[in-house]
Amino acid sequence: MEPARIQLVPKIRKVIYPGTFDPITNGHLDVIGRAADLFDEVIVALAMNSTKAPLFSELERIDLCKEAMKEVMPHSGHIRVDSFSGLLVDYAKKENAIAIIRGLRVLSDFEYEFQMALMNRKLEDITTVFVMPNEKYTYLNSTIIRELAKYGSDISGFVPECVNKKLKEKFSKK
Ligand code: COA
Numbered sequence: 001m002e003p004a005r006i007q008l009v010p011k012i013r014k015v016i017y018p019g020t021f022d023p024i025t026n027g028h029l030d031v032i033g034r035a036a037d038l039f040d041e042v043i044v045a046l047a048m049n050s051t052k053a054p055l056f057s058e059l060e061r062i063d064l065c066k067e068a069m070k071e072v073m074p075h076s077g078h079i080r081v082d083s084f085s086g087l088l089v090d091y092a093k094k095e096n097a098i099a100i101i102r103g104l105r106v107l108s109d110f111e112y113e114f115q116m117a118l119m120n121r122k123l124e125d126i127t128t129v130f131v132m133p134n135e136k137y138t139y140l141n142s143t144i145i146r147e148l149a150k151y152g153s154d155i156s157g158f159v160p161e162c163v164n165k166k167l168k169e170k171f172s173k174k
Helices: 026-038 058-072 088-094 107-124 142-150 161-173
Strands: 014-019 041-047 079-084 099-103 127-131
Touching: 014 026, 014 088, 026 041, 026 058, 026 099, 026 127, 041 058, 041 088, 058 079, 058 161, 088 107, 099 107, 107 127, 142 161
Parallel strands: 014 041, 014 099, 041 079, 099 127
Antiparallel strands: none
């Protein structure tokens, strides 16, 4: 029988929550809050070399994440917003993180997430922890939010106020 795999983990249990966050939504914030309840430090890490073509610039996405944190979780000093380019596992190693956090909303997320988690584990032996957001956010994603905002739909229940405002500004200019 294989011996149990036990590793000595650093005293500060730091985790990375990576994503494109274009823009951050209440679903992401729900996952961040749950991770923050479990770990000593959570880094919300914006992937800069995403294969997507984001609506918001890197700086705008970072600012919106920071503003959203202030708005929704003002007393959560152990949550930090940062960005990275290159491989997630290299960033996680540099930060001395013990795990990667990913949200698992619906079954269709599973295949992609499973593939990423296994590849990241193969590359750097890092664990991915899956967090289930509140079910009222399971159908949310940033594309739907951008689309609703573009056509003037009310998205106030799905995003923090700073994101709602920024989306309105963005689409009123276009
Ligand atoms: N609530 C609402 N929406 C959520 C959500 C939640 N809890 N969790 C995910 N989503 C949405 C996102 O808004 C996003 O929507 P969109 O596709 O409409 O923009 C979608 O689900 C998935 O996006 P996200 O969680 O941001 O992941 P991603 O697939 O954009 O990012 C990275 C994946 C950045 C983590 C991954 O590509 C990566 O690690 N890149 C770095 C390079 C690397 O290491 N590659 C090798 C990986 S093995």
